[in-house]
Amino acid sequence: MKATLILEDGTVYVGESFGAEGEAVGEVCFDTGMTGYQEVLTDPSFFGQLVCMTYPIQGNYGVNSEDNESDRPWPKGFIVRECCSFPSNFRCEGTLADYLKKNGIIGIERVDTRALTRKLRESGVMNGVITTAENPDVEACVRRAKEFAIRDAVRNVTCAERREYPAEGEAKFKVALYDFGNKRNITRCLNALGCDVSVLPAATPAQEVLDGGFDGVMLSNGPGNPAENTEIIEELKILLDSGLPVFGICLGHQLMALAAGARSEKLKYGHRGGNHPVKDLALGKTYITSQNHGYAIVGESLPPQVGEVSHINMNDGTVEGVRYKNRPVFTVQFHPEASPGPRDTRYLFDEFLDLMKGGAR
Numbered sequence: 001m002k003a004t005l006i007l008e009d010g011t012v013y014v015g016e017s018f019g020a021e022g023e024a025v026g027e028v029c030f031d032t033g034m035t036g037y038q039e040v041l042t043d044p045s046f047f048g049q050l051v052c053m054t055y056p057i058q059g060n061y062g063v064n065s066e067d068n069e070s071d072r073p074w075p076k077g078f079i080v081r082e083c084c085s086f087p088s089n090f091r092c093e094g095t096l097a098d099y100l101k102k103n104g105i106i107g108i109e110r111v112d113t114r115a116l117t118r119k120l121r122e123s124g125v126m127n128g129v130i131t132t133a134e135n136p137d138v139e140a141c142v143r144r145a146k147e148f149a150i151r152d153a154v155r156n157v158t159c160a161e162r163r164e165y166p167a168e169g170e171a172k173f174k175v176a177l178y179d180f181g182n183k184r185n186i187t188r189c190l191n192a193l194g195c196d197v198s199v200l201p202a203a204t205p206a207q208e209v210l211d212g213g214f215d216g217v218m219l220s221n222g223p224g225n226p227a228e229n230t231e232i233i234e235e236l237k238i239l240l241d242s243g244l245p246v247f248g249i250c251l252g253h254q255l256m257a258l259a260a261g262a263r264s265e266k267l268k269y270g271h272r273g274g275n276h277p278v279k280d281l282a283l284g285k286t287y288i289t290s291q292n293h294g295y296a297i298v299g300e301s302l303p304p305q306v307g308e309v310s311h312i313n314m315n316d317g318t319v320e321g322v323r324y325k326n327r328p329v330f331t332v333q334f335h336p337e338a339s340p341g342p343r344d345t346r347y348l349f350d351e352f353l354d355l356m357k358g359g360a361r
């Protein structure tokens with residue numbers, strides 16, 4: 001069956017449908033990861049997006065029940081060069097196409113993903129429509145794409161109620177994890193290091209965390225424009241000055257910086273993939289990191305008496321981490337939990353544990 005991708009600038013890519021049928025409107029972004037499509041699909045940070053994978057074959061090792069980063073896939077559509085129909089892997093439990101169909105996600109293949117990626121790199125991020133209609137009305141699709149905006153993102157992906165995830169082995173610490181769209185591997189990493197983790201809805205008041213007997217707070221990744229989360233930012237202001245250790249990842253990093261008085265900006269086309277070089281300024285060392293974000297914190301807007309930039313992206317110089325002054329609080333824009341991605345920066349979880357022990361970072 002035919003499928004068509006129409007960008008808001010009127011560009012049309014004709015391909016073939018391989019997931020659900022119908023129409024999806026969303027923000028088109030590209031991800032350069034060579035593996036990890038299942039983790040990408042189930043990462044709640046992709047809520048509302050049409051994700052183009054730059055690696056030319058997807059689905060070649062199928063899908064399984066162990067690699068999910070949340071309970072369901074979140075992008076509105078998946079754009080690939082080729083979707084493999086006969087996956088081969090000892091862990092494979094089904095095909096990517098069936099998985100998308102079952103979950104109502106539209107997939108389009110046979111798209112020149114190199115041309116699309118170049119277009120987004122040159123023109124910047126754009127909205128689009130994928131439709132399986134035989135003769136789509138391009139003008140109407142362009143209108144719908146232009147009208148689209150990702151709104152209430154965190155509210156749509158956060159958990160409805162608190163859930164407990166016990167430590168592996170002896171529990172050393174109790175961590176409150178704010179779920180802004182949490183990737184399961186953040187919970188797994190903490191559990192593996194001996195933390196009992198309570199995953200909390202995004203709207204949990206800071207006071208409840210302070211009264212909860214926790215040793216530290218983890219702020220998760222999540223979708224959407226960080227600046228729209230005004231109520232959460234107010235709660236984080238309380239946590240920032242509470243003396244409790246806090247570690248933030250991606251959206252969690254952005255929200256804490258906004259709470260500290262900084263400003264966020266939308267990047268031209270974002271960073272998504274598993275090969276982004278980031279320099280830890282204190283160590284003078286560069287790590288290869290996993291990333292998925294469309295916004296960043298503006299370094300100069302961070303009040304210098306509150307925090308300083310700790311990491312920068314070696315491709316474009318954008319802020320990749322903040323260390324807060326006189327507070328046991330640090331955050332990173334990239335994904336130390338990876339999944340998919342390199343594990344270079346897993347050590348940051350140990351640093352969070354050191355803070356909870358009361359040691360210096």
Ligand SMILES: NC(=O)CC[C@H](N)C(=O)O
Pocket residue numbers: 045220221222223224225226249250251252254292293294295296
């Ligand atoms: N993965 C994330 O947490 C992404 C954060 C934010 N939604 C952004 O796009 O920048």
